[in-house]
Amino acid sequence: MLGIAQIVAVLMVVAVSPLLWGITQTVKARLQGRHGPRLGQMYWVIAKTWTKETTVPEYSSWIFRLAPSIGLAAILLAALTIPVGGRVPAGWPHNLLTLFFLLALERFWVGLAGLDSAGTFGGLGASRVSTLGTGVEPALLAACGILWQVSGHTEIAPVASWFATRPLGALPWTLAAVSMGFVLLAEMGRLPVDNPDTHLELTMMHEATVLEYDGRLLALSQVAMTLKFSVVIVLGWVLLGPNLPSIWANLAIRAVEVVLTSVALGWIESRFSKIRYFQIPAYLSLAAGLGVLAFYLIAGG
Amino acid sequence: MFSLQLIAFGLLTALLAHKRQLSLFLTLVLSLLILAAGIWGLGHPVNAVAASPWLAFTPLRSWFLLVLGIVAVMSSWYRFGYHDHERSTNFWMPLFLVSMMSVILAQNVWVFMTAWESMTITSFFLVVTDHQRSPVLPAGYIYLIMSQLSATFILAGLLIMGSHLHSMNFGRWTAEASTLGLGLKSWIFALLGIGFGIKSGLVPFHIWLPRAHPVAPAPVSSLMSGAMIKLGIFGMMQFLLIDLGPSNRLWPLILLAAGAVSSLLGVLYALMEHDLKRLLAYHSIENIGIILLGVGVMAVGIDWHHPLLISMGLAASLFHTLNHAIFKSQLFLAAGAVEQHTATLDADHLGGLMRSIPGVAIGFLMGSMAISGLPPFNGFISEWLTLRALLLAASHWTGLLAVFALGVAMILGLTGALAGMCFVKASGVIFLGEPRHQVNHRPIPRSMTWPIMGMAVITLALGVAPQPFVHIAGSVDPRVALSAVSFLLPVKSTLLAGLMVLAVGLLTLVSRPWRVREVPRWACGRVPDASMQFTSASFTKAIRTTFALIYRPHRNLSKVGRSADFPAQLLYRGGTVPVWDRYLYQPTYRLVWHMSRQSTRLQAGPVRLYLTYLLATVGLMLLLLR
Structure with missing residues (x-):
């Protein structure tokens, strides 16, 4: 029963992720006075890309051809480790550290593929994505530390129930939430760190890594991008949100939460501009610092 | 025996x-x-x-x-x-x-x-x-x-x-x-x-x-x-932890701090290297630091009488010792093959070796993933264990000590991400893309490729099924009878590896990446060439500016040509300052040199001076032994 619920939940996350992406884009467009694309536009984009001819740049090796599969597989596995409904069956891997290592695996292959494309943009994207990763990981570990403090291990599911039964104090919770929010924004590749809408080489990160991709391989990358977006949102809510005894109630709550988050992201993206690339370390250090502060408050000064 | x-x-x-x-x-x-x-x-x-x-x-x-x-x-x-x-x-x-x-x-x-x-x-x-x-x-x-x-x-x-x-x-x-x-x-x-x-x-x-x-x-x-640098770790574990037992409570903290500093600085210096073997040597410093973090957790466990910490630290450090030995020699052997193949180790002269020495390239790539701590390789398991051990230590302490342990864990996370970046750079610049210079390729004999591949298989095997080895490593100290496997269980490495193979296989079958057409890469309408690719220096530019305090980067742009405003050529030279050499070792060297020069005044005198010394010594002895 639990296993079925978990698989259904993960499939739901996979299925709705282009829709969540669409919600954010639409809200953003409306706030900017544009009509914007349809809500389901991302599904059509992926389907269209899939049917196009697949080309690869000359000089690229099988690394370039395999990287989208490995990247998407890593994100899928990361999605599987999240107890979307608050609980997982016994023996299910649901470890937060493992999840972060899976995200690092995806980043590693994105970087390799960028360098393998033998062009300027690939290297540029690879360099930027890797640099971003170096700032994200310490902040994520601060989150791990907080979870360990409240639960005694880094498995996600019992942590979630801990938040329901004995909530954190208001101040540590807020600090942890702001810290997680900052770092997850960076991890999902949205403003203020990366702008998924831009094609200007001065600003783009993710777009630069997929510039040489086409056809089916590009479609895989697009699925991975939208999936990572929703996985990160769900992860944030599983860690910080309320948790009820019933799995289905939890799933319903998650659904409301992620839709509201997508709307909020659209609002954020139309209110804030992208920060300079060289200021990203400061932004992520702030996230990590807030996380450490929350940890200190929980660990008892 | x-x-x-x-x-x-x-x-x-x-x-x-x-x-x-x-x-x-x-x-x-x-x-x-x-x-x-x-x-x-x-x-x-x-x-x-x-x-x-x-x-x-x-x-x-x-x-x-x-x-x-x-x-x-x-x-x-x-x-x-x-x-x-x-x-x-x-x-x-x-x-x-x-x-x-x-x-x-x-x-x-x-x-x-x-x-x-x-x-x-x-x-x-x-x-x-x-x-x-x-x-x-x-x-x-x-x-x-x-x-x-x-x-x-x-x-x-x-x-x-x-x-x-x-x-x-x-x-x-x-x-x-x-x-x-x-x-x-x-x-x-x-x-x-x-x-x-x-x-x-x-x-x-x-x-x-x-x-x-x-x-x-x-x-x-x-x-x-x-193997050899691990013997230092062996000595520390044998004499300082197992033999001495509980000592002053400051020492575990010093060990942890030393491990954190070594791991972070090691990987930061590695990032700036474009000589492959020097890069790998700096990574040895980093990994010794990571091993030392495990040793430090073990020391914390000994001093605070916490058996779980002892056996976790022991398992983490010993398993990382084994893992690092395997993937580091795998990488060094691959570097030797690259050198024999191309007669250079400068990453910025290489590129595209995936096509000429695929076996070595795959071996290097697998080693890169292992050393970056990525699943499903062995480095993932031991870094995961070390992180968990550090978080356990953090939860064992309160207040600032807990923050210290978390800080060390965060530095380890940063180190892992930087190592990943460094090995994206090393494998990408050397083995992928287009060759940057035309170099003569000498063929590599099988007897060089096979050991590298053999090591790669071991790194993978240890990452997929680490339980027996972690069990042995965690029970090496007979005084802690805790089973180390119990805290490894949540990693589910075998299941993860299986699922990963399944997912990658299915996605690859569906996307059919062998049915593709090769086209020129995008170069904004210009004719693409090899110099458009990122080099190891440009790849790590942002790290250089972020950690400018540590690197002290310098750059020098000189203009060549008659006109200052329209130079015919721009010459760019950049680099970083070897801080330890310049501020610690060279002053020490000068001091020692200076002292030995001063001592020649006493030593290189005429015979009567030596006789005076003798006389003075005898007199002093008579005075003292009176």
Whole structure:
């Protein structure tokens, strides 16, 4: 029963992720006075890309051809480790550290593929994505530390129930939430760190890594991008949100939460501009610092 | 016990150095025997107190013997195809192996120090194999001097220990050393910690490492980085943790801090390197730091009497020792193959080697994933264990100590991400993309590719099914009877690896990446060429500016041409400051040099001056002994 619920939940996350992406884009467009694309536009984009001819740049090796599969597989596995409904069956891997290592695996292959494309943009994207990763990981570990403090291990599911039964104090919770929010924004590749809408080489990160991709391989990358977006949102809510005894109630709550988050992201993206690339370390250090502060408050000064 | 026979066998092999094939074969046999001895030792735990007074097996020693054995077997196999035909390597290699084995198995101070010194000397001669090339001899001398410094500290520490325990037998030490006073323990900790720290290349004693490893032949670098520097860790674990037991509570914190500093600075310096072997040497510093974090957690457990921390720290550090030995020698052997293939190690001259040496490239790539701690490779398991051990320590403490432990864990996370970036750079710039310069390619024999691939398979196997090894590693210290597997369970590495293979396979089948068309890459309408690709310097530009405080980068842009406003050519030179060399070692060097110059005033005088000294000494003695 639990296993079925978990698989259904993960499939739901996979299925709705282009829709969540669409919600954010639409809200953003409306706030900017544009009509914007349809809500389901991302599904059509992926389907269209899939049917196009697949080309690869000359000089690229099988690394370039395999990287989208490995990247998407890593994100899928990361999605599987999240107890979307608050609980997982016994023996299910649901470890937060493992999840972060899976995200690092995806980043590693994105970087390799960028360098393998033998062009300027690939290297540029690879360099930027890797640099971003170096700032994200310490902040994520601060989150791990907080979870360990409240639960005694880094498995996600019992942590979630801990938040329901004995909530954190208001101040540590807020600090942890702001810290997680900052770092997850960076991890999902949205403003203020990366702008998924831009094609200007001065600003783009993710777009630069997929510039040489086409056809089916590009479609895989697009699925991975939208999936990572929703996985990160769900992860944030599983860690910080309320948790009820019933799995289905939890799933319903998650659904409301992620839709509201997508709307909020659209609002954020139309209110804030992208920060300079060289200021990203400061932004992520702030996230990590807030996380450490929350940890200190929980660990008892 | 057959350890003495093994030593005799090693000496015999050294004497047959003039017959190349026979010598290579016998060295391989010797390595296999060392490996067998390690495995045998793990299966036969011996009571160290009752063992032979010269050489003895304990679980901890057997583990390090296993590490040495695996690296030695692969390096010896690799030497069949390696281009180094110097007779001196054939002579020193078996001696080096035998002395490392004796260091591990030594049961008293005299055997230990003799083996330690002969390990230093044999490795020095191996490092300077290629002594006609320009930087080799100075690098070798720096290595020798640092090693002698290390031996001095170690000897001092061991003699203090021995004189207070009234025994030079390590078996007795294990039984009795925990009764020593805390003040004395601190002295021993400082002396041995510095001594072993120098040998394992901890920052700030690391300067010999990025000099000596790159100039040595690849199998030697592989052995030094994979096995020899681990013996410093071995010494710390054996003498400082297992023998001494609880000591001053400041020491675990110092160990953790030293581990964090070494791991972070090691990887940061590695990022700025474009010489492949120097890059790998800096990564050895980083990984020794990570191992030391595990050792530090173990020390915390010993001092705070927390058995779970002890066995977690032990499992994390020992398993990372094994893992690092394997993937680092895999990477060094691959680097040697690249050098033999292209006659250069400068990443910015290479590129696209995936097509000409695919086996080496895959081996290097798998090693890169392992050293970056990515699933499903072994580095993932041991970094995961280390992180978990650190978080456990953080939850054991409160307040600022907890924040300290979390900070160390965060530094480890940063280190992991930087290592990933560095190996994206190394594999990407060297093996992927378009060749940056036209270089002549020499074919690589199979006997060089197979050991690399063999190591790659081991790294994968240890990452997919780590449980038995972690179990052994966690139970090496007989005083902690906790099963280490229990805390490894949540990682589910086998399941993860299976799911990953399944997912990647399905996605690949669906996306059919073999049915693609090759097109020119996008170059904004210009004709694409190799110089458009990112180099190792441009790839790490943002890191250089972010960590400017550590790197102190400098750049110099000069204009060539008649007009200052419209120069014909711009020359860019950039680099970073070697901080430790400039601000620590060069002043020390100048001070020592200055003092020795001053001392010549006393020494280089006429005979009557010496007679005066004699007279004054005799007078002083008469005065004192009156």
